[in-house]
Structures are given as structure tokens and as C-alpha cells.
Amino acid sequence: MIEVHRLVKRFGPKVILRGVEFRVVPGEFVALLGPNGAGKTTFLRILSSLARPTLGDVRISGYALPGQASAVRQRLGVVSHQPLLYGDLTAEENLRFYGRMYAITDLDQRVHAILDLVGLANRRRDLVRTFSRGMAQRLSIGRSVLHDPEVLLLDEPYTGLDQDACDMLDGVLRQVTSRGRTVVMTSHDLVRAANLASRFDVLSRGVILASVARQALHQDGLLTFYREALQ
Amino acid sequence: MNVRSQVEKIPAHPAASSIPFRHYFQAIGAVVWKDLVAEMRSRELLSGMLVFSLLVILIFNFALELDAATRVSVTAGVLWVTFTFAGTLGLNRSMAVEKDNGCLDGLLLAPVDRSVIYFAKVIANLVFILLVAAIVLPLYSILYNVNLFNLGLIWVIFLGAVGYVSVGTLLASMAVQARTRDILLPILLFPIVIPLLVAAVKASSGFLQGLELAAIQPWLTLLVVYDVIFTAVAFMVFDYVVEE
Amino acid sequence: MQAQPRVLTILDYASALLLTLATGMVFFYAPTEAVMGLVQKVFYFHTATAWVGMLSFTVSLGAGIAYLRTGNRRWDLVVLASVEIGMVFMLIAIIMGSIWARPIWNTWWTWDPRLTTVTIMELIYAAYLMLRQGIEDPDRRARFGAVYVILGFVSVPLTFFSIRIFRTIHPVVIGGSDPQATGSFDMTARMLQTFLTSLVVFSLIYVDMLWHRIRLGELADKVEQLKLRLS
Numbered sequence: 222m223i224e225v226h227r228l229v230k231r232f233g234p235k236v237i238l239r240g241v242e243f244r245v246v247p248g249e250f251v252a253l254l255g256p257n258g259a260g261k262t263t264f265l266r267i268l269s270s271l272a273r274p275t276l277g278d279v280r281i282s283g284y285a286l287p288g289q290a291s292a293v294r295q296r297l298g299v300v301s302h303q304p305l306l307y308g309d310l311t312a313e314e315n316l317r318f319y320g321r322m323y324a325i326t327d328l329d330q331r332v333h334a335i336l337d338l339v340g341l342a343n344r345r346r347d348l349v350r351t352f353s354r355g356m357a358q359r360l361s362i363g364r365s366v367l368h369d370p371e372v373l374l375l376d377e378p379y380t381g382l383d384q385d386a387c388d389m390l391d392g393v394l395r396q397v398t399s400r401g402r403t404v405v406m407t408s409h410d411l412v413r414a415a416n417l418a419s420r421f422d423v424l425s426r427g428v429i430l431a432s433v434a435r436q437a438l439h440q441d442g443l444l445t446f447y448r449e450a451l452q
Numbered sequence: 453m454n455v456r457s458q459v460e461k462i463p464a465h466p467a468a469s470s471i472p473f474r475h476y477f478q479a480i481g482a483v484v485w486k487d488l489v490a491e492m493r494s495r496e497l498l499s500g501m502l503v504f505s506l507l508v509i510l511i512f513n514f515a516l517e518l519d520a521a522t523r524v525s526v527t528a529g530v531l532w533v534t535f536t537f538a539g540t541l542g543l544n545r546s547m548a549v550e551k552d553n554g555c556l557d558g559l560l561l562a563p564v565d566r567s568v569i570y571f572a573k574v575i576a577n578l579v580f581i582l583l584v585a586a587i588v589l590p591l592y593s594i595l596y597n598v599n600l601f602n603l604g605l606i607w608v609i610f611l612g613a614v615g616y617v618s619v620g621t622l623l624a625s626m627a628v629q630a631r632t633r634d635i636l637l638p639i640l641l642f643p644i645v646i647p648l649l650v651a652a653v654k655a656s657s658g659f660l661q662g663l664e665l666a667a668i669q670p671w672l673t674l675l676v677v678y679d680v681i682f683t684a685v686a687f688m689v690f691d692y693v694v695e696e
Numbered sequence: 697m698q699a700q701p702r703v704l705t706i707l708d709y710a711s712a713l714l715l716t717l718a719t720g721m722v723f724f725y726a727p728t729e730a731v732m733g734l735v736q737k738v739f740y741f742h743t744a745t746a747w748v749g750m751l752s753f754t755v756s757l758g759a760g761i762a763y764l765r766t767g768n769r770r771w772d773l774v775v776l777a778s779v780e781i782g783m784v785f786m787l788i789a790i791i792m793g794s795i796w797a798r799p800i801w802n803t804w805w806t807w808d809p810r811l812t813t814v815t816i817m818e819l820i821y822a823a824y825l826m827l828r829q830g831i832e833d834p835d836r837r838a839r840f841g842a843v844y845v846i847l848g849f850v851s852v853p854l855t856f857f858s859i860r861i862f863r864t865i866h867p868v869v870i871g872g873s874d875p876q877a878t879g880s881f882d883m884t885a886r887m888l889q890t891f892l893t894s895l896v897v898f899s900l901i902y903v904d905m906l907w908h909r910i911r912l913g914e915l916a917d918k919v920e921q922l923k924l925r926l927s
Contacts (some may be wrong), residue, residue: 639823
């Protein structure tokens with residue numbers, strides 16, 4: 222589903238990614254871990270077609286980036302730190318707007334279904350400006366799956382959320398990923414990641430240092446794995 | 453929750469890319485509608501531009517002590533200076549909204565051509581600037597006791613606004629990504645927009661003073677040429693401004 | 697750090713030598729013009745520097761387009777170098793023009809099409825430099841700069857035409873038939889030779905400076921890279 226081969230990304234003289242190799246099969250849920258400044262966000266931006274690779278191959282669902290970016294975007298859902306929502310529009314209007322941008326058929330039904338899915342049906346007519354961060358993030362996830370993408374990319378979705386909001390987010394993520402979606406999620410929060418992901422990769426100093434499947438980990442083994450990988 | 457099965461049953465996409473052409477215009481419509489609705493709710497942009505315009509006109513009133521005769525000849529200049537300065541406020545605000553909430557990414561993620569964003573922003577900015585002009589013109593008429601209900605003048609304002617917004621939207625997209633965002637846009641915009649300004653002022657003045665069309669014609673031609681050239685150029689380079 | 701290439705050093709000496717030659721021609725070879733007297737001699741270097749200003753503007757346009765097409769950083773350096781140099785030469789041309797204008801037209805300045813356009817050009821150059829200053833990311837800086845240079849270049853002829861419809865008192869040396877324009881004169885053979893020599897000499901100086909400035913930019917880039925490697 223996702224194939225990354227020898228990916229290099231430079232910002233002027235600074236090299237952020239130094240030849241990343243990354244492969245995800247359909248249905249996998251990969252938690253991408255790593256310290257700050259490792260390049261996780263940059264990596265995700267390249268996968269989401271928002272940034273261009275300096276060198277290397279990136280393919281999603283068989284389509285190459287950046288050449289076939291438009292085809293990729295159709296099949297991609299992205300959640301980042303910022304909710305990508307318009308504060309002066311209602312929840313419903315936000316979803317309808319994105320629905321039109323993605324040329325979704327049966328828009329009304331779909332918007333209602335998504336609002337129900339993320340538990341915001343009763344706030345559909347409220348301006349997003351009035352939402353708490355947790356609610357905005359849930360709506361953002363709804364936005365990202367509105368067009369039923371094959372691949373979902375999440376960049377630190379738990380940032381700035383309290384315990385309850387995190388739990389709610391977990392619930393939504395489980396719903397959304399149970400359908401066999403391919404997911405890549407970056408996170409600082411090892412505990413949350415451990416609950417959801419089927420595979421854990423560590424990105425540091427511009428390369429993927431280690432990768433392990435969930436079954437291969439013992440209980441509490443994730444922290445050990447992470448620490449060892451960074452040495 | 454049984455919602456999951458509901459979500460699965462509804463097909464998300466139309467079959468293949470059966471209507472890409474219609475989708476292009478649908479997307480432009482969606483973005484324009486979004487901008488207009490959001491602005492109607494907050495009214496920050498419009499009220500800012502409006503108040504600023506009135507203040508500028510007020511300052512001119514005191515700065516240039518004019519008798520009735522001179523007033524008619526400077527009206528065109530005063531109006532266009534006002535629009536030029538107030539316009540930068542609108543342009544900045546319009547792009548800042550996208551940039552500050554990261555919403556620009558949301559637009560860039562959509563499977564549409566980049567030019568959709570450009571044209572939609574141009575149309576939305578055009579609407580805002582014309583709205584402001586529609587309010588400023590009658591007010592100016594009253595305050596200065598000058599008759600501005602002139603079809604030719606309105607036509608010139610429209611043409612001038614189109615050119616201004618075409619270039620301005622592009623430059624605002626760049627300026628908003630710089631640290632010195634607020635002061636940078638006027639610095640970038642004003643030198644480039646001078647031919648438009650000259651033509652607009654001369655044409656407006658011509659219509660207000662009741663000159664015959666033949667004398668005003670070259671200015672109108674220049675306006676149209678400017679509009680066409682810069683819309684085309686802006687459309688061609690816009691991709692480079694939004695991609696990373 | 698490599699020493700500067702041999703050719704460049706030769707160019708340095710050649711430029712200095714030819715500049716001396718041209719100055720000599722201006723003062724000793726070319727005849728003194730009958731009507732205007734000594735001050736007319738400003739004309740040779742004034743037009744030469746103005747010509748370089750125009751040339752560098754065109755070079756920066758070409759380099760800007762080349763950068764957008766290829767993404768090669770080299771071109772961005774050429775744009776920057778050309779703009780900086782062009783700005784300085786244009787300023788020199790303006791000052792020399794003023795020196796010439798004072799005794800002839802009895803004014804230091806006038807808002808005729810050519811002078812106005814040139815002033816606006818200077819402002820566009822300055823805006824370009826300010827644009828670069830405000831952007832951190834080097835790739836974006838280069839891209840935006842290139843875009844702005846293109847816009848600027850397109851606007852200048854339009855500016856010129858828009859103001860030309862007013863009367864001009866700027867002397868039209870080559871062609872031009874406005875009888876109202878004072879200060880125009882016919883060139884003798886010697887004047888023509890001096891004029892053409894000045895043009896060539898200043899073009900050479902321009903190339904010399906451009907090369908130096910590009911070299912400077914490349915060395916600065918190298919320093920940045922080395923700094924990053926150390927940290």
C-alpha cells in the first residue's frame with residue numbers, strides 16, 4: 222500500500238531525512254515513534270503529498286508521488302496537529318465543504334453518518350469556533366474519512382487533549398480503522414500507540430532505526446524496544 | 453454503534469473520474485461559498501476594510517483643503533488611493549485565515565488542481581472589494597457633494613478591482629508566509645500595480661469630468677490589457693507559490 | 697576554499713584597465729559638445745550604467761524562469777546577484793542623470809516616463825530583497841523571489857507605457873522626434889565610438905561583478921553546510 226524507497230529530504234543545506242525505507246501492507250496500523258526533530262512530521266507531510274521529496278521513490282496505492290499526486294490525494298485522509306477546520310463555519314458546513322472538494326456523492330447522508338460516527342451529531346449546527354480541542358480533533362478525523370480513503374495518516378493526534386478526550390479519540394480511531402484501512406500514526410504517547418497499532422517503527426536522525434510487529438512484543442516490551450532502538 | 457455499517461454502505465465517490473470538469477467548477481464554487489459564508493459570520497474583513505476606507509477619506513478631507521471645483525478633479529485619485537490601501541487589508545486577511553489555522557493544507561490535500569484555490573480566492577476577494585466600493589461610493593458622494601453615480605466609473609472600478617485582486621491574491625499568498633507579512637504585501641504590490649492605478653485614475657477622472665469616450669479609450673484598453681496579462685501570469689506561477 | 701579561477705582574475709584586471717581607457721576616451725578623445733559643454737560627458741557613463749541596469753533586470757528574469765524550471769540553486773544565486781548589482785548600477789545612472797539634468801533642464805528631477813519607470817524598477821528590486829529577507833526556508837525563498845522577479849519584469853513595460861502618454865522632456869538620443877524635448881543632440885563619429893566603448897566596458901564590469909557575487913553566494917552556502925556538519 223505504501224512504499225518508500227531511499228527517501229531523502231533536504232531544506233537548503235539541512236538534511237532531514239536520509240534515505241528512509243518504509244513499507245506498509247494494506248490493513249496495517251503502523252505507529253511511527255521517535256524523538257522530537259527526528260523528521261516524523263516531515264515524513265508524514267511527504268506521504269500526504271504536501272511536501273516534495275528531494276530524492277527517492279514514494280508510492281501510495283501504486284501511484285507515485287509527486288507525479289501522480291492527484292490520484293493519491295483521492296485515496297488519502299490526513300489528520301494533523303491542527304484540525305484543518307474553519308472556525309466560522311458549523312460542523313456540518315465544514316464537512317459539506319470538504320465533501321464538495323472531494324466530489325462526494327450522496328453528501329447529505331454521508332455527512333450525517335460521519336457526524337454520528339464521531340459523536341458530534343448534536344453539535345452539527347454549532348460553529349467550530351466553539352468546540353473544545355477534543356471535539357475539533359474528532360471532527361477532524363471525521364473530515365479525514367469523509368471520502369472513505371484507503372490510507373489514513375495521523376500526525377500526533379493526541380496533542381493537547383485531556384484524558385477523556387483521548388479516550389473518545391481512541392474509540393473513534395478504532396471505529397475508523399476497523400474497516401481494514403491502512404494507517405500510519407506518529408505519536409509521542411507510547412501507551413496510546415501500543416493499544417491501537419499492529420506494528421511499531423522508530424524514526425530517528427532521519428532514518429528508520431527499527432521495526433517490530435505487535436505480536437513480537439512482550440507486555441511492556443514497547444518501552445524497552447523504543448529505548449534500545451534509540452541507542 | 454451500528455453507524456459503522458451505515459458508513460460502509462454509502463458509496464463515497466462518483467464512478468471513476470466521470471465528471472472532472474464539473475468538479476473543477478464545483479470546487480471553486482465550494483471555496484468561494486466557504487469564504488463568503490465565513491466572512492458574513494465574522495465580518496472582520498469587511499468591517500476592517502470599510503472603517504479604514506472611511507478614515508482615509510476623512511484624512512484626505514483635512515489634508516487637502518479643497519474648493520468645490522478642485523474636488524471633482526481629485527476625486528478619482530482619492531478614491532483609488534483609498535481602494536489601494538484598504539485592499540491590502542482584505543487581501544492579507546483573506547490569506548491569513550487559511551494560513552493561521554493550517555487550513556491551506558486542507559485545500560492542498562483536496563484532489564483538485566491548484567488553480568482552483570487561486571481562482572476561488574480571486575473571486576472571493578473581488579466580491580469583498582466591490583462590496584466595500586459599493587458602500588464607499590455613495591458615502592463619498594454625500595460627504596464631498598460630488599455625483600459618483602456614473603456608469604463609466606463603475607465599469608472602471610470593476611476592471612481595476614479585477615487587476616488589483618489578480619495580482620494581489622498571488623502576492624498575498626507569498627507575503628503571508630513571510631515573517632514580515634503585514635508590511636510586505638504593500639511593498640510587493642504597489643510598484644507592480646502602478647500601471648493599473650494610473651489607468652484607473654485617468655479613466656475614472658475622464659468619466660467624472662464627462663470627457664468623450666475616445667479620450668478615455670486608451671486608458672480602458674490599458675486596464676483590460678493589464679487584467680488579462682496579469683491574470684494569465686498569476687495563474688501560471690501560482691503552483692510555485694503554494695507547493696512546498 | 698578554492699582560490700578564484702584564473703579567468704576571473706584576468707577579467708578583474710581587464711575591467712579595471714578598460715574602465716580607465718573608457719574614462720580617458722570620455723575626457724580626451726570625445727569632443728566637447730557645442731551646446732551643453734562639459735556636462736554632456738556624463739552621458740557616456742550614464743547610459744552605460746542604465747544599460748547595465750536594464751541588462752541585469754533581464755538576466756534576473758531569465759535566471760528566475762530557469763530556477764522555476766530546474767530547481768537548481770545556482771539560478772537563484774544568479775537572480776539575487778543580478779538584482780543587487782542592477783540596483784546599484786541603476787542608482788548610479790539616476791544620480792549621473794541628475795547631474796546632467798541640473799544645468800540642462802534646470803531641475804534635479806522630473807516625473808517623465810523614463811525616470812518614473814526607473815524609480816519603480818528600483819522599488820521592485822528593493823521589494824525583492826525585502827521579500828527574501830522575510831522568508832526562512834531557502835527553497836521557498838528562491839521560489840518566491842523568482843516569481844516576484846517575473847511579475848516585476850512584466851509590469852515594467854506596462855508602467856512605462858502608462859506614463860508615456862504624458863509628455864516627456866527626457867532627451868531621446870537614438871531615434872525620437874519630439875521637437876519639444878530639449879537636450880538632445882547628434883553624435884559625431886568619435887562620440888559614437890566613445891559611447892559604444894562605454895557600453896562594452898560596463899557590460900564587462902557587470903559580468904565581472906556578477907561572477908564575483910555568485911562566487912560569494914556559493915562560498916556562503918558552503919559555510920552554512922560546514923556549520924551544520926559541526927553542530
